[in-house]
Amino acid sequence: MHLGRVIGNIVSTSKCEQLIGFKLLIVEPLDEHLQRNGQAEIAVDAVGAGNGEIVFVVDGSSARHLFQPEKPDSTPIDAAIIGIVDSVEVG
Amino acid sequence: MHLGRVIGNIVSTSKCEQLIGFKLLIVEPLDEHLQRNGQAEIAVDAVGAGNGEIVFVVDGSSARHLFQPEKPDSTPIDAAIIGIVDSVEVG
Amino acid sequence: MHLGRVIGNIVSTSKCEQLIGFKLLIVEPLDEHLQRNGQAEIAVDAVGAGNGEIVFVVDGSSARHLFQPEKPDSTPIDAAIIGIVDSVEVG
Amino acid sequence: MHLGRVIGNIVSTSKCEQLIGFKLLIVEPLDEHLQRNGQAEIAVDAVGAGNGEIVFVVDGSSARHLFQPEKPDSTPIDAAIIGIVDSVEVG
Amino acid sequence: MHLGRVIGNIVSTSKCEQLIGFKLLIVEPLDEHLQRNGQAEIAVDAVGAGNGEIVFVVDGSSARHLFQPEKPDSTPIDAAIIGIVDSVEVG
Numbered sequence: 001m002h003l004g005r006v007i008g009n010i011v012s013t014s015k016c017e018q019l020i021g022f023k024l025l026i027v028e029p030l031d032e033h034l035q036r037n038g039q040a041e042i043a044v045d046a047v048g049a050g051n052g053e054i055v056f057v058v059d060g061s062s063a064r065h066l067f068q069p070e071k072p073d074s075t076p077i078d079a080a081i082i083g084i085v086d087s088v089e090v091g
Numbered sequence: 092m093h094l095g096r097v098i099g100n101i102v103s104t105s106k107c108e109q110l111i112g113f114k115l116l117i118v119e120p121l122d123e124h125l126q127r128n129g130q131a132e133i134a135v136d137a138v139g140a141g142n143g144e145i146v147f148v149v150d151g152s153s154a155r156h157l158f159q160p161e162k163p164d165s166t167p168i169d170a171a172i173i174g175i176v177d178s179v180e181v182g
Numbered sequence: 183m184h185l186g187r188v189i190g191n192i193v194s195t196s197k198c199e200q201l202i203g204f205k206l207l208i209v210e211p212l213d214e215h216l217q218r219n220g221q222a223e224i225a226v227d228a229v230g231a232g233n234g235e236i237v238f239v240v241d242g243s244s245a246r247h248l249f250q251p252e253k254p255d256s257t258p259i260d261a262a263i264i265g266i267v268d269s270v271e272v273g
Numbered sequence: 274m275h276l277g278r279v280i281g282n283i284v285s286t287s288k289c290e291q292l293i294g295f296k297l298l299i300v301e302p303l304d305e306h307l308q309r310n311g312q313a314e315i316a317v318d319a320v321g322a323g324n325g326e327i328v329f330v331v332d333g334s335s336a337r338h339l340f341q342p343e344k345p346d347s348t349p350i351d352a353a354i355i356g357i358v359d360s361v362e363v364g
Numbered sequence: 365m366h367l368g369r370v371i372g373n374i375v376s377t378s379k380c381e382q383l384i385g386f387k388l389l390i391v392e393p394l395d396e397h398l399q400r401n402g403q404a405e406i407a408v409d410a411v412g413a414g415n416g417e418i419v420f421v422v423d424g425s426s427a428r429h430l431f432q433p434e435k436p437d438s439t440p441i442d443a444a445i446i447g448i449v450d451s452v453e454v455g
Contacts, residue, residue, distance in 0.1 A: 001206075001224040001260055003192070008123060008181035010094070010147065014138055015174030016157065024092070024147070024174075026123050026181060032190060032208050032222045040123045042092035042147055046258075047196055056192065056206070056224055058258045061152045061243045061334075061425075066198065066258040076137075076149045076157040076173050078092060082258050083197030083206075090190035090208060099305060099363035101276070101329065105320055106356030107339065115274075115329070115356075117305050117363060131305045133274040133329055152243075152334045152425075167319075167331045167339040167355050169274055183388070183406040183442060185374070214372060214390050214404045228440075229378055238374065238388070238406055240440045243334075243425045248380065248440040264440050265379030265388075272372035272390060273415075281396060281454035283367070283420065287411055288447030289430065297365070297420070297447075299396050299454060313396045315365040315420055334425045349410075349422045349430040349446050351365060 001056050003030040003085065006049050010042060018074050025049065025081065027057055032090050043079035054085040092147050094121040094176065097140050101133060109165050116140065116172065118148055123181050134170035145176040183238045185212040185267065188231050192224060200256050207231065207263065209239055214272050225261035236267040274329045276303040276358065279322050283315060291347050298322065298354065300330055305363050316352035327358040365420045367394040367449065370413050374406060382438050389413065389445065391421055396454050407443035418449040 004027035012024065023045040031037040034054065041057070046066055049055050058066070063080035095118035103115065114136040122128040125145065132148070137157055140146050149157070154171035186209035194206065205227040213219040216236065223239070228248055231237050240248070245262035277300035285297065296318040302311040307327065314330070319339055322328050331339070336353035368391035376388065387409040393402040398418065405421070410430055413419050422430070427444035 002221070003224065008179065010174075010179050011177040012147065012174040013177055016137055018157070019173060026179070028123075029221075032210075037221050039093070039120075039128050042094065046198055056194065058260050060260050062246045062258050062260045064153045064156065065246065065256065066200070074156065076153050076171065078149050078151050078153045080258065082201060083192075083194040086193045086195055088190065088192050088208070099361065101356075101361050102359045103329065103356040104359055107319055109339070110355060117361070119305075130275070130302075130310050133276065155335045155338065165338065167335045167353065169331050169333050169335045184403070185406065211403075214392075219403050228380055238376065240442050242442050244428045244440050244442045247428065247438065248382070262440065264383060265374075265376040268375045268377055270372065270374050270390070281452065283447075283452050284450040285420065285447040286450055289410055291430070292446060299452070301396075312366070312393075312401050315367065337426045337429065347429065349426045349444065351422050351424050351426045 001058050004028060004055055004057050005030055006051050006053050006055060016076055018076055041079050043081050044077050045081045047081055047084055049081050049084055055081045056083050056085055058082050092149050095119060095146050095148050096121055097142050097144050097146060107167055109167055123179060132170050134172050135168050136172045138172055138175055140172050140175055146172045147174050147176055149173050183240050186210060186237055186239050187212055188233050188235050188237060198258055200258055214270060223261050225263050226259045227263045229263055229266055231263050231266055237263045238265050238267055240264050274331050277301060277328050277330050278303055279324050279326050279328060289349055291349055305361060314352050316354050317350045318354045320354055320357055322354050322357055328354045329356045329358055331355050365422050368392060368419055368421050369394055370415050370417050370419060380440055382440055396452060405443050407445050408441050409445045411445055411448055413445050413448055419445045420447050420449055422446050
Protein backbone atom coordinates (compact mmCIF):
# COMPACT_ATOMS: atom_id res chain seq x y z
CA MET A 1 0.00 0.00 0.00
CA HIS A 2 1.12 3.57 -0.35
CA LEU A 3 0.19 7.02 0.87
CA GLY A 4 -1.67 9.45 -1.38
CA ARG A 5 -3.72 12.60 -1.52
CA VAL A 6 -7.10 12.88 -3.23
CA ILE A 7 -6.75 15.63 -5.83
CA GLY A 8 -9.86 15.21 -7.94
CA ASN A 9 -12.16 12.81 -9.69
CA ILE A 10 -13.18 11.71 -13.14
CA VAL A 11 -16.60 11.70 -14.71
CA SER A 12 -17.45 8.86 -17.06
CA THR A 13 -20.90 8.06 -18.34
CA SER A 14 -19.77 5.43 -20.82
CA LYS A 15 -18.10 2.80 -18.69
CA CYS A 16 -18.32 -0.87 -17.80
CA GLU A 17 -21.54 -1.59 -15.98
CA GLN A 18 -19.60 -3.22 -13.14
CA LEU A 19 -18.29 0.23 -12.28
CA ILE A 20 -21.68 1.84 -11.81
CA GLY A 21 -21.96 3.23 -8.31
CA PHE A 22 -18.23 3.48 -7.68
CA LYS A 23 -16.63 6.86 -6.98
CA LEU A 24 -13.53 7.22 -9.16
CA LEU A 25 -11.01 9.50 -7.46
CA ILE A 26 -7.67 10.79 -8.68
CA VAL A 27 -4.94 10.17 -6.12
CA GLU A 28 -1.40 11.53 -6.24
CA PRO A 29 1.11 9.24 -4.50
CA LEU A 30 2.98 10.65 -1.50
CA ASP A 31 6.19 9.65 0.23
CA GLU A 32 6.48 9.33 4.01
CA HIS A 33 7.02 13.10 4.26
CA LEU A 34 3.79 13.66 2.31
CA GLN A 35 5.63 14.92 -0.78
CA ARG A 36 4.41 13.77 -4.17
CA ASN A 37 6.53 10.98 -5.57
CA GLY A 38 5.08 9.68 -8.81
CA GLN A 39 2.20 9.68 -11.24
CA ALA A 40 -1.41 10.03 -10.17
CA GLU A 41 -3.70 7.03 -10.43
CA ILE A 42 -7.46 6.51 -10.41
CA ALA A 43 -8.71 4.64 -7.38
CA VAL A 44 -12.13 3.50 -6.24
CA ASP A 45 -13.14 4.99 -2.93
CA ALA A 46 -14.05 2.49 -0.21
CA VAL A 47 -14.02 4.77 2.81
CA GLY A 48 -15.71 8.05 1.90
CA ALA A 49 -12.56 10.05 1.25
CA GLY A 50 -12.87 13.70 0.25
CA ASN A 51 -10.82 16.02 -1.89
CA GLY A 52 -7.50 16.96 -0.30
CA GLU A 53 -7.51 14.16 2.25
CA ILE A 54 -4.46 12.00 2.94
CA VAL A 55 -5.32 8.38 2.32
CA PHE A 56 -3.71 5.04 1.70
CA VAL A 57 -4.26 2.97 -1.37
CA VAL A 58 -4.05 -0.72 -2.18
CA ASP A 59 -3.09 -1.70 -5.73
CA GLY A 60 -3.55 -4.74 -7.89
CA SER A 61 -5.83 -7.71 -7.45
CA SER A 62 -6.26 -7.00 -3.75
CA ALA A 63 -8.29 -3.91 -4.64
CA ARG A 64 -10.69 -6.13 -6.52
CA HIS A 65 -11.05 -8.54 -3.63
CA LEU A 66 -12.11 -5.69 -1.39
CA PHE A 67 -15.61 -5.96 -2.78
CA GLN A 68 -15.99 -9.64 -2.25
CA PRO A 69 -18.16 -11.52 -1.67
CA GLU A 70 -20.79 -9.06 -2.90
CA LYS A 71 -19.14 -8.50 -6.29
CA PRO A 72 -16.53 -11.21 -6.59
CA ASP A 73 -14.15 -11.13 -9.50
CA SER A 74 -16.47 -9.11 -11.67
CA THR A 75 -15.21 -5.77 -10.37
CA PRO A 76 -12.56 -4.62 -12.84
CA ILE A 77 -10.49 -2.35 -10.62
CA ASP A 78 -6.81 -2.31 -9.68
CA ALA A 79 -6.66 0.43 -7.04
CA ALA A 80 -8.79 1.32 -4.02
CA ILE A 81 -8.63 3.84 -1.21
CA ILE A 82 -8.87 1.71 1.92
CA GLY A 83 -8.22 4.21 4.69
CA ILE A 84 -8.04 7.87 5.64
CA VAL A 85 -4.78 8.69 7.39
CA ASP A 86 -4.94 10.47 10.75
CA SER A 87 -1.19 10.73 11.16
CA VAL A 88 2.09 9.46 9.78
CA GLU A 89 4.69 8.69 12.42
CA VAL A 90 8.25 8.49 11.09
CA GLY A 91 11.60 8.39 12.90
CA MET B 92 -6.47 2.56 -12.99
CA HIS B 93 -4.94 5.36 -15.00
CA LEU B 94 -5.91 7.87 -17.65
CA GLY B 95 -4.93 7.37 -21.27
CA ARG B 96 -5.56 8.38 -24.83
CA VAL B 97 -6.25 5.94 -27.66
CA ILE B 98 -3.59 6.58 -30.30
CA GLY B 99 -3.94 3.59 -32.59
CA ASN B 100 -4.35 -0.13 -32.85
CA ILE B 101 -2.47 -3.24 -33.81
CA VAL B 102 -3.34 -5.82 -36.42
CA SER B 103 -2.48 -9.42 -35.68
CA THR B 104 -3.72 -12.39 -37.62
CA SER B 105 -1.50 -14.92 -35.87
CA LYS B 106 -2.57 -14.72 -32.26
CA CYS B 107 -3.96 -16.84 -29.44
CA GLU B 108 -7.46 -17.99 -30.27
CA GLN B 109 -8.73 -16.60 -26.97
CA LEU B 110 -8.05 -13.12 -28.36
CA ILE B 111 -10.23 -13.51 -31.44
CA GLY B 112 -12.89 -10.83 -31.46
CA PHE B 113 -11.09 -8.44 -29.15
CA LYS B 114 -10.11 -4.97 -30.37
CA LEU B 115 -6.47 -4.32 -29.48
CA LEU B 116 -5.90 -0.61 -29.01
CA ILE B 117 -2.70 1.32 -28.33
CA VAL B 118 -3.10 3.64 -25.36
CA GLU B 119 -0.65 6.31 -24.23
CA PRO B 120 -0.82 6.96 -20.47
CA LEU B 121 -1.79 10.46 -19.34
CA ASP B 122 -1.34 12.34 -16.10
CA GLU B 123 -4.15 14.29 -14.44
CA HIS B 124 -3.43 17.25 -16.75
CA LEU B 125 -3.79 14.93 -19.77
CA GLN B 126 -0.08 15.07 -20.57
CA ARG B 127 1.64 11.86 -21.61
CA ASN B 128 3.58 10.29 -18.77
CA GLY B 129 5.01 6.96 -19.80
CA GLN B 130 5.14 4.19 -22.37
CA ALA B 131 2.16 3.18 -24.46
CA GLU B 132 0.48 -0.14 -23.79
CA ILE B 133 -1.90 -2.40 -25.69
CA ALA B 134 -5.32 -2.67 -24.10
CA VAL B 135 -8.47 -4.56 -24.97
CA ASP B 136 -11.42 -2.29 -25.56
CA ALA B 137 -14.48 -2.99 -23.42
CA VAL B 138 -16.46 0.19 -24.04
CA GLY B 139 -16.26 1.06 -27.74
CA ALA B 140 -13.51 3.66 -27.46
CA GLY B 141 -12.35 5.42 -30.62
CA ASN B 142 -9.07 6.89 -31.75
CA GLY B 143 -8.13 10.06 -29.87
CA GLU B 144 -10.56 9.53 -27.01
CA ILE B 145 -9.57 9.98 -23.37
CA VAL B 146 -10.19 6.77 -21.50
CA PHE B 147 -9.25 5.01 -18.33
CA VAL B 148 -7.52 1.68 -18.19
CA VAL B 149 -7.37 -1.14 -15.67
CA ASP B 150 -4.17 -3.21 -15.56
CA GLY B 151 -3.24 -6.66 -14.37
CA SER B 152 -5.45 -9.59 -13.48
CA SER B 153 -8.47 -7.35 -13.02
CA ALA B 154 -8.54 -6.76 -16.78
CA ARG B 155 -8.89 -10.48 -17.26
CA HIS B 156 -11.72 -10.75 -14.78
CA LEU B 157 -13.66 -8.16 -16.73
CA PHE B 158 -14.77 -10.87 -19.08
CA GLN B 159 -16.00 -13.26 -16.48
CA PRO B 160 -18.07 -15.28 -16.23
CA GLU B 161 -18.34 -15.65 -19.98
CA LYS B 162 -14.64 -16.25 -20.58
CA PRO B 163 -13.19 -16.94 -17.14
CA ASP B 164 -9.47 -17.24 -16.77
CA SER B 165 -8.89 -18.20 -20.36
CA THR B 166 -8.60 -14.60 -21.56
CA PRO B 167 -4.88 -13.80 -21.57
CA ILE B 168 -4.98 -10.03 -21.22
CA ASP B 169 -3.47 -7.62 -18.70
CA ALA B 170 -4.99 -4.28 -19.70
CA ALA B 171 -8.49 -3.15 -20.65
CA ILE B 172 -10.19 0.13 -21.43
CA ILE B 173 -13.10 0.25 -19.00
CA GLY B 174 -14.46 3.75 -19.48
CA ILE B 175 -14.51 6.83 -21.69
CA VAL B 176 -13.74 9.97 -19.71
CA ASP B 177 -16.16 12.88 -19.97
CA SER B 178 -14.17 15.19 -17.75
CA VAL B 179 -11.28 15.24 -15.30
CA GLU B 180 -11.87 17.46 -12.28
CA VAL B 181 -8.70 18.43 -10.42
CA GLY B 182 -8.14 21.07 -7.76
CA MET C 183 10.55 -10.09 -2.08
CA HIS C 184 12.83 -7.25 -1.15
CA LEU C 185 14.76 -5.94 1.82
CA GLY C 186 13.50 -2.98 3.82
CA ARG C 187 13.75 -1.06 7.05
CA VAL C 188 10.80 -0.18 9.25
CA ILE C 189 10.83 3.61 9.60
CA GLY C 190 7.43 4.34 11.09
CA ASN C 191 3.74 3.62 11.01
CA ILE C 192 0.47 5.20 10.07
CA VAL C 193 -2.58 5.80 12.21
CA SER C 194 -5.97 5.44 10.55
CA THR C 195 -9.27 5.29 12.38
CA SER C 196 -11.43 5.49 9.27
CA LYS C 197 -10.45 2.41 7.27
CA CYS C 198 -11.89 -0.74 5.78
CA GLU C 199 -13.12 -3.04 8.50
CA GLN C 200 -11.04 -5.87 7.06
CA LEU C 201 -7.95 -3.95 8.17
CA ILE C 202 -8.92 -3.73 11.83
CA GLY C 203 -6.26 -5.37 13.95
CA PHE C 204 -3.48 -5.07 11.41
CA LYS C 205 -0.36 -3.05 12.20
CA LEU C 206 0.38 -0.74 9.26
CA LEU C 207 4.11 -0.03 9.08
CA ILE C 208 6.08 2.26 6.78
CA VAL C 209 8.98 0.42 5.17
CA GLU C 210 11.76 1.98 3.11
CA PRO C 211 13.18 -0.41 0.51
CA LEU C 212 16.87 -1.35 0.80
CA ASP C 213 19.37 -2.76 -1.65
CA GLU C 214 21.69 -5.65 -0.79
CA HIS C 215 24.09 -3.18 0.90
CA LEU C 216 21.22 -1.92 3.04
CA GLN C 217 21.08 1.44 1.27
CA ARG C 218 17.70 2.92 0.48
CA ASN C 219 16.71 2.38 -3.14
CA GLY C 220 13.21 3.61 -3.78
CA GLN C 221 9.95 4.89 -2.34
CA ALA C 222 8.60 3.79 1.01
CA GLU C 223 5.51 1.59 1.10
CA ILE C 224 2.97 0.64 3.75
CA ALA C 225 3.11 -3.02 4.73
CA VAL C 226 1.14 -5.13 7.15
CA ASP C 227 3.30 -6.67 9.83
CA ALA C 228 3.13 -10.46 10.12
CA VAL C 229 6.16 -11.09 12.32
CA GLY C 230 6.22 -8.49 15.08
CA ALA C 231 8.77 -6.17 13.47
CA GLY C 232 9.82 -3.03 15.34
CA ASN C 233 10.95 0.40 14.28
CA GLY C 234 14.43 0.41 12.72
CA GLU C 235 14.55 -3.32 12.08
CA ILE C 236 15.73 -4.80 8.78
CA VAL C 237 12.98 -6.94 7.31
CA PHE C 238 11.90 -8.49 4.06
CA VAL C 239 8.63 -7.76 2.37
CA VAL C 240 6.39 -9.65 -0.03
CA ASP C 241 4.33 -7.60 -2.49
CA GLY C 242 1.18 -8.17 -4.47
CA SER C 243 -1.45 -10.86 -4.14
CA SER C 244 0.91 -13.11 -2.19
CA ALA C 245 0.70 -10.70 0.73
CA ARG C 246 -3.03 -11.21 0.80
CA HIS C 247 -2.73 -14.98 0.75
CA LEU C 248 -0.56 -14.84 3.84
CA PHE C 249 -3.68 -14.55 5.92
CA GLN C 250 -5.47 -17.48 4.46
CA PRO C 251 -7.37 -19.51 5.37
CA GLU C 252 -8.49 -17.35 8.30
CA LYS C 253 -9.27 -14.27 6.21
CA PRO C 254 -9.27 -15.48 2.64
CA ASP C 255 -9.52 -12.97 -0.15
CA SER C 256 -11.22 -10.40 1.99
CA THR C 257 -7.97 -8.90 3.22
CA PRO C 258 -7.27 -5.94 0.95
CA ILE C 259 -3.49 -5.67 1.30
CA ASP C 260 -0.65 -5.74 -1.23
CA ALA C 261 2.44 -5.78 0.99
CA ALA C 262 3.41 -7.67 4.14
CA ILE C 263 6.50 -7.99 6.29
CA ILE C 264 7.19 -11.71 6.38
CA GLY C 265 10.55 -11.91 8.13
CA ILE C 266 13.09 -10.10 10.26
CA VAL C 267 16.57 -10.28 8.74
CA ASP C 268 19.42 -11.53 10.93
CA SER C 269 22.09 -11.06 8.29
CA VAL C 270 22.59 -10.39 4.61
CA GLU C 271 25.41 -12.41 3.06
CA VAL C 272 26.67 -11.01 -0.24
CA GLY C 273 29.86 -11.88 -2.09
CA MET D 274 0.08 -5.93 -23.09
CA HIS D 275 3.01 -4.35 -24.87
CA LEU D 276 4.87 -4.57 -28.13
CA GLY D 277 8.21 -6.35 -28.38
CA ARG D 278 10.75 -7.89 -30.69
CA VAL D 279 12.13 -11.40 -30.28
CA ILE D 280 15.90 -11.03 -30.01
CA GLY D 281 17.01 -14.45 -28.84
CA ASN D 282 16.37 -17.31 -26.49
CA ILE D 283 17.79 -18.96 -23.43
CA VAL D 284 18.90 -22.54 -22.96
CA SER D 285 18.27 -24.13 -19.60
CA THR D 286 18.58 -27.82 -18.84
CA SER D 287 18.17 -27.46 -15.10
CA LYS D 288 14.74 -25.92 -14.68
CA CYS D 289 11.36 -26.57 -13.07
CA GLU D 290 9.70 -29.56 -14.64
CA GLN D 291 6.58 -27.52 -15.33
CA LEU D 292 8.63 -25.57 -17.87
CA ILE D 293 9.63 -28.58 -19.95
CA GLY D 294 8.42 -28.13 -23.50
CA PHE D 295 8.11 -24.36 -23.36
CA LYS D 296 10.19 -22.18 -25.68
CA LEU D 297 11.81 -19.42 -23.63
CA LEU D 298 12.39 -16.36 -25.81
CA ILE D 299 14.11 -13.08 -25.04
CA VAL D 300 11.91 -10.12 -25.97
CA GLU D 301 12.95 -6.47 -26.01
CA PRO D 302 10.04 -4.11 -25.34
CA LEU D 303 9.12 -1.63 -28.07
CA ASP D 304 7.17 1.61 -28.07
CA GLU D 305 4.46 2.39 -30.63
CA HIS D 306 7.17 3.51 -33.08
CA LEU D 307 8.92 0.16 -32.65
CA GLN D 308 11.83 1.69 -30.75
CA ARG D 309 13.20 -0.17 -27.75
CA ASN D 310 11.92 1.29 -24.48
CA GLY D 311 13.08 -0.79 -21.57
CA GLN D 312 14.71 -3.97 -20.34
CA ALA D 313 14.35 -7.28 -22.14
CA GLU D 314 12.29 -10.01 -20.53
CA ILE D 315 11.96 -13.76 -20.99
CA ALA D 316 8.59 -14.82 -22.34
CA VAL D 317 7.05 -18.18 -23.17
CA ASP D 318 6.06 -18.46 -26.82
CA ALA D 319 2.43 -19.34 -27.45
CA VAL D 320 2.19 -18.52 -31.15
CA GLY D 321 5.30 -19.81 -32.89
CA ALA D 322 7.20 -16.51 -33.00
CA GLY D 323 10.61 -16.42 -34.62
CA ASN D 324 13.75 -14.38 -34.06
CA GLY D 325 13.36 -10.75 -35.14
CA GLU D 326 9.57 -10.80 -35.28
CA ILE D 327 7.41 -8.06 -33.78
CA VAL D 328 5.07 -9.54 -31.23
CA PHE D 329 2.90 -8.54 -28.32
CA VAL D 330 3.34 -9.85 -24.84
CA VAL D 331 1.04 -10.34 -21.87
CA ASP D 332 2.58 -10.05 -18.41
CA GLY D 333 1.67 -11.26 -14.96
CA SER D 334 -0.82 -13.89 -13.89
CA SER D 335 -2.67 -13.66 -17.20
CA ALA D 336 0.28 -15.31 -18.90
CA ARG D 337 -0.13 -18.26 -16.60
CA HIS D 338 -3.83 -18.55 -17.31
CA LEU D 339 -3.10 -18.85 -21.01
CA PHE D 340 -2.37 -22.49 -20.49
CA GLN D 341 -5.53 -23.33 -18.64
CA PRO D 342 -7.28 -25.63 -18.36
CA GLU D 343 -4.59 -27.97 -19.59
CA LYS D 344 -1.95 -26.82 -17.11
CA PRO D 345 -3.83 -24.78 -14.56
CA ASP D 346 -1.92 -22.86 -11.96
CA SER D 347 1.07 -25.14 -12.09
CA THR D 348 2.76 -23.21 -14.91
CA PRO D 349 5.16 -20.79 -13.21
CA ILE D 350 5.41 -18.09 -15.88
CA ASP D 351 4.75 -14.36 -15.84
CA ALA D 352 5.12 -13.40 -19.51
CA ALA D 353 3.90 -14.93 -22.77
CA ILE D 354 3.98 -13.98 -26.43
CA ILE D 355 0.34 -14.08 -27.47
CA GLY D 356 0.43 -12.65 -30.98
CA ILE D 357 2.60 -11.79 -33.96
CA VAL D 358 2.02 -8.21 -35.10
CA ASP D 359 1.20 -7.62 -38.76
CA SER D 360 1.05 -3.85 -38.46
CA VAL D 361 0.92 -1.04 -35.93
CA GLU D 362 -1.43 1.78 -36.89
CA VAL D 363 -0.77 5.02 -35.02
CA GLY D 364 -2.06 8.53 -35.70
CA MET E 365 10.60 -13.76 -16.36
CA HIS E 366 14.01 -12.15 -16.31
CA LEU E 367 17.66 -13.09 -16.11
CA GLY E 368 19.59 -12.73 -12.89
CA ARG E 369 22.70 -13.72 -10.98
CA VAL E 370 22.69 -15.17 -7.48
CA ILE E 371 24.83 -12.85 -5.36
CA GLY E 372 24.05 -13.97 -1.84
CA ASN E 373 21.39 -14.97 0.62
CA ILE E 374 19.62 -13.74 3.69
CA VAL E 375 19.37 -15.36 7.09
CA SER E 376 16.12 -14.95 8.98
CA THR E 377 15.15 -16.89 12.07
CA SER E 378 12.04 -14.87 12.82
CA LYS E 379 9.86 -15.33 9.75
CA CYS E 380 6.47 -16.62 8.70
CA GLU E 381 6.20 -20.33 9.33
CA GLN E 382 5.15 -20.88 5.72
CA LEU E 383 8.70 -19.91 4.71
CA ILE E 384 10.45 -22.53 6.80
CA GLY E 385 12.55 -24.75 4.56
CA PHE E 386 12.83 -22.27 1.71
CA LYS E 387 16.24 -20.98 0.64
CA LEU E 388 16.06 -17.18 0.31
CA LEU E 389 18.59 -16.00 -2.26
CA ILE E 390 19.54 -12.48 -3.33
CA VAL E 391 19.39 -12.11 -7.10
CA GLU E 392 20.64 -9.14 -9.12
CA PRO E 393 18.71 -8.65 -12.37
CA LEU E 394 20.66 -8.92 -15.63
CA ASP E 395 19.97 -7.73 -19.15
CA GLU E 396 20.45 -9.94 -22.20
CA HIS E 397 24.18 -9.12 -22.19
CA LEU E 398 24.37 -10.25 -18.56
CA GLN E 399 24.93 -6.73 -17.26
CA ARG E 400 23.13 -5.67 -14.09
CA ASN E 401 20.05 -3.59 -14.83
CA GLY E 402 18.15 -2.86 -11.66
CA GLN E 403 17.69 -3.52 -7.98
CA ALA E 404 18.35 -6.90 -6.40
CA GLU E 405 15.40 -8.93 -5.15
CA ILE E 406 14.98 -11.88 -2.79
CA ALA E 407 13.81 -15.04 -4.53
CA VAL E 408 13.01 -18.54 -3.32
CA ASP E 409 15.20 -21.17 -4.93
CA ALA E 410 13.32 -23.94 -6.73
CA VAL E 411 16.21 -25.49 -8.69
CA GLY E 412 19.24 -25.71 -6.42
CA ALA E 413 20.98 -22.58 -7.70
CA GLY E 414 24.35 -21.65 -6.23
CA ASN E 415 26.15 -18.38 -5.60
CA GLY E 416 27.32 -16.70 -8.82
CA GLU E 417 25.11 -18.75 -11.13
CA ILE E 418 23.07 -17.19 -13.93
CA VAL E 419 19.40 -18.00 -13.43
CA PHE E 420 15.98 -16.87 -14.50
CA VAL E 421 13.33 -15.68 -12.14
CA VAL E 422 9.55 -15.58 -12.20
CA ASP E 423 7.84 -12.76 -10.33
CA GLY E 424 4.41 -12.21 -8.86
CA SER E 425 1.66 -14.67 -8.13
CA SER E 426 3.13 -17.22 -10.52
CA ALA E 427 6.01 -17.74 -8.09
CA ARG E 428 3.51 -18.73 -5.45
CA HIS E 429 1.76 -21.18 -7.71
CA LEU E 430 5.03 -22.98 -8.29
CA PHE E 431 4.53 -24.79 -5.05
CA GLN E 432 1.03 -25.97 -5.74
CA PRO E 433 -0.59 -28.29 -5.04
CA GLU E 434 1.62 -29.15 -2.08
CA LYS E 435 1.45 -25.68 -0.49
CA PRO E 436 -1.36 -23.92 -2.28
CA ASP E 437 -1.92 -20.25 -1.64
CA SER E 438 -0.33 -20.35 1.76
CA THR E 439 3.17 -19.69 0.44
CA PRO E 440 3.70 -15.94 0.72
CA ILE E 441 6.34 -15.40 -1.96
CA ASP E 442 6.50 -13.20 -5.04
CA ALA E 443 9.72 -14.33 -6.73
CA ALA E 444 11.26 -17.72 -7.45
CA ILE E 445 14.32 -18.99 -9.29
CA ILE E 446 12.88 -21.46 -11.79
CA GLY E 447 15.90 -22.34 -13.93
CA ILE E 448 19.67 -22.25 -14.22
CA VAL E 449 20.76 -20.72 -17.53
CA ASP E 450 23.21 -22.70 -19.68
CA SER E 451 23.46 -20.07 -22.39
CA VAL E 452 21.85 -16.89 -23.65
CA GLU E 453 21.60 -16.71 -27.44
CA VAL E 454 21.07 -13.19 -28.75
CA GLY E 455 21.39 -11.86 -32.30
